[in-house]
Amino acid sequence: MKIDTKDMLKSILNSLSRIEHIKPEDIPNIDLYMDQVTTFMDTRLSSSKRHPEDKILTKTMINNYAKNKLLPPPVKKKYSKEHLLVMIFIYYFKGILSITDIQALMNPITEKYFQNDQKFSIETIYNEVFSLEKSQADKLAKDIVDKYNTSKHTFENVEKDQEFLQLFSFICMLSFDVYVKKQMIEKLIDQLPGE
Structure with a gap:
């Protein structure tokens, strides 16, 4: 592939x-x-x-x-x-x-x-x-490039499916970022004053 x-x-x-x-x-x-x-x-x-x-x-x-x-x-x-x-x-x-x-x-x-x-x-x-929006988009773009570059250095000793595994690694890093931020958002919402 x-x-x-x-x-x-x-x-x-x-x-x-x-x-x-x-x-x-x-x-x-x-x-x-x-x-x-x-x-x-x-x-x-x-x-x-x-x-x-x-x-x-x-x-x-x-x-x-x-x-x-x-x-x-x-x-x-x-x-x-x-x-x-x-x-x-x-x-x-x-x-x-x-x-x-x-x-x-x-x-x-x-x-x-x-x-x-x-x-x-x-x-x-x-x-x-x-x-x-604009300032956040610029920071997000930099973060995505950093994660991409990091993922390109994973599975360097694997010959078979290396590209797929590196893509998987990239997706996992992006997903972890979303997961952590979602957890933070939920905790902040839980702290909102009740009615």
Whole structure:
């Protein structure tokens, strides 16, 4: 099995440099119906799909988020710009956190800042958090390259399946990093003040 890990690494780093969040000014200033929300999110976050047929958000997901009080309910079946910003946070969290953890994290935010008619809003929080994106992406790219280079020095004395074992090593290092960070996030969520 021949694996071109250099091309794979280059592809990963290129996709990392293309990650772009939805800017609040790109969200329509009018309230949207469910179909419009799913179309908007699917279009704007399509680059994060693993497979072309994957769905970013479905009607069922959004209804479940509202039913479980993870997302404030729509007003007359319409979703505001703030609803979409909350859905974007949920979208990024759902890949690593349980719904219960996302609720514990997001409920204080939505209770205090969702449609509060003050200068400090969900949009303010969203902008502040996503303003860190570029500096974090650069650090992440460096870390990925370091892990890749380390993995290239594993299994040096193995002839058969060396490339596969080095790829396995690289995946394990990336996975360990995610595992440790997930554990840290869960511990931090467990420390959040209760209701």
